[in-house]
Amino acid sequence: MSGLPDTMQAIEISAPGGPEVLRPVTVPVPVPGPGRILIEVGFAGVNRPDALQRAGAYAPPPSASPLPGLEAAGRVAAVGPGVTRWSVGDAVTALLPGGGYAEYALAPAEHALPVPDGMALREAACLPETCFTVWSNVVMRGGLRAGERFLVHGGSSGIGTTAIQIAAALGARVFATAGSAEKCAACSALGAERAINYRDEDFVDVLKAEGGADVILDMVGGDYIARNLKALAEDGRLVQIAFLQGPSAEINFAPLMMRRQTLTGSTLRPQSDAAKARIAEELGARVWPMIAAGQLRPVIDSEFALTEAAAAHRRIESSGHIGKIVLRVGG
CATH class of the missing domain: 3.40.50.720 (NAD(P)-binding Rossmann-like Domain)
Structure with a gap:
């Protein structure tokens, strides 16, 4: 992929356990296959399923990244074969099968939505999940x-x-x-x-x-x-x-x-790509207009750097938060 680094910083689950098992690693930048886009992540959302996966209680689907992270917002860095909806540079927020705690993440093209006009990536990362x-x-x-x-x-x-x-x-x-x-x-x-x-x-x-x-x-x-x-x-x-x-x-x-x-x-992660694409289509038609009308805005509790993922997990598991918790990934 022209112009992209070969490796990236990410957070892995070193072993099932508490927040302390989250550790920074250097891993290869993934390559988008057919129907996939590669997102240069600006912010990633932190969700309770991430904590369950970290604890060993919520295994990712076989085809998903083992890295935690089910939503992210950023810019399209590369597109896979057959993707026509998105172009490099587009600002998107996407539901991910995993891998959001990283500088780059893959997403099915149909599970991405445009970052709403006037919304920062920090807020947009809170929308998908x-x-x-x-x-x-x-x-x-x-x-x-x-x-x-x-x-x-x-x-x-x-x-x-x-x-x-x-x-x-x-x-x-x-x-x-x-x-x-x-x-x-x-x-x-x-x-x-x-x-x-x-x-x-x-x-x-x-x-x-x-x-x-x-x-x-x-x-x-x-x-x-x-x-x-x-x-x-x-x-x-x-x-x-x-x-x-x-x-x-x-x-x-x-x-x-x-x-x-x-x-x-229901639970979201195990559903098929087609089922999630149908939800995304309805969000674009029904919910994104709510955002444009000022009827819906993410509530953000706190922000942590990517390397502070363990602290973000302690925050969500404390149940003291009001709204969403995000990881700052990009510059």
Whole structure:
């Protein structure tokens, strides 16, 4: 690849374990194959699946880079055979199969989107993982519509802050749970009509008083699963995307049947390239206009240098953050 270095700096997982197993390495710059683009990374997003992979609990797909990092923003450095949508120099933000903690990363061309006008790469790097996850689960899977009641748990997380803004832009009534007054205030400022401090209030009681939630987005699991079903309205949809408190629960399914509720869920990384391309197409048509209209903006908690990836992981695992955490990679 003309003009590109042969090697790059990256962060590898030296062995399964805590944040300390993340270490800087020098590795070859990857070469884009058919349908792929090579991105010179400016910023990379940090997400909980990265921490799970580091701990040995979330293996990358066989064809993916073993390096962590599921989203990045930067400029196209090279294009593979058959790529016509992007040209060298284009500013893009992309969902990655892995490899974002590096100076260069590969992405399927159809999983990239243009950096929104006026948005810095720092913010753009926060969009893919959360927007792909929220849109595909809340709208494509959960079917959220204007006027419906929507509840998101972990409202101050990267997923939560994105879900609140997208649901509000769709015209839904938004409710969110969080664990402190500061986090609840952040949820309210983003468009939640009611932020519920789960340490002081029972979200089941709050939602029941409103008629129940039509859609719930949950990443907690455990005993929240049964409680979520109680908080749902008739014909309500519970969408599960993670299990911070574990995937097991004892549930009485009779009310679910009687009240015509739906329990569903998904995880993003194992889905096919074609499935992710369909999500990206919807984001371009439906969510990028929200950004242009000022209805959606990434909330950034903190920024770390690429070599400080371990500190970034400690931050996300502390659950003290509000919004997204990013790694600064490029100059």
